[in-house]
Amino acid sequence: MAEQDVRTADVALVVLARAAAVERAVARALRGTDFGVPHWTVLAHLAAEGATMAALAERTNLPAATLTRTVDKLVDRTLVHRSLDGHDRRRVVVRLTDRGAATLDELSGLVDAATAGALEGFEPWETQALQGLLGRFDVST
Numbered sequence: 001m002a003e004q005d006v007r008t009a010d011v012a013l014v015v016l017a018r019a020a021a022v023e024r025a026v027a028r029a030l031r032g033t034d035f036g037v038p039h040w041t042v043l044a045h046l047a048a049e050g051a052t053m054a055a056l057a058e059r060t061n062l063p064a065a066t067l068t069r070t071v072d073k074l075v076d077r078t079l080v081h082r083s084l085d086g087h088d089r090r091r092v093v094v095r096l097t098d099r100g101a102a103t104l105d106e107l108s109g110l111v112d113a114a115t116a117g118a119l120e121g122f123e124p125w126e127t128q129a130l131q132g133l134l135g136r137f138d139v140s141t
Helices: 008-030 037-045 053-060 064-076 098-119 124-136
Strands: 080-084 092-096
Touching: 008 037, 008 098, 037 053, 037 064, 037 098, 053 064, 053 092, 064 080, 092 098
Parallel strands: none
Antiparallel strands: 080 092
């Protein structure tokens, strides 16, 4: 193996370690808010547009039972609402409410503050490149 070759197992190890550290930082940021990492994750994934429960499960990588409990709590707090898909009434679509968007902004501010140090010293283009590369990192195939 050439010196510049990188094993995918080595990349996976770094990603797992960093992901665990980020999750702990996010959990600390949300402590005392009555919301946890799954709640913030669901709200954040719904910010741009609604999603079916299946799509949301894929995007958030949450187990089905955890996702259902999380969405139930968010519905109870009127942060999201569920409705039947207009094209396929067997599917449920989850959408962010105005109150949910405001809560997401508040929680994301806490997360930003808690994780800002992780990107200290990065140039803006490096942060964008990192986000793009991690977005392409897919081991589900």
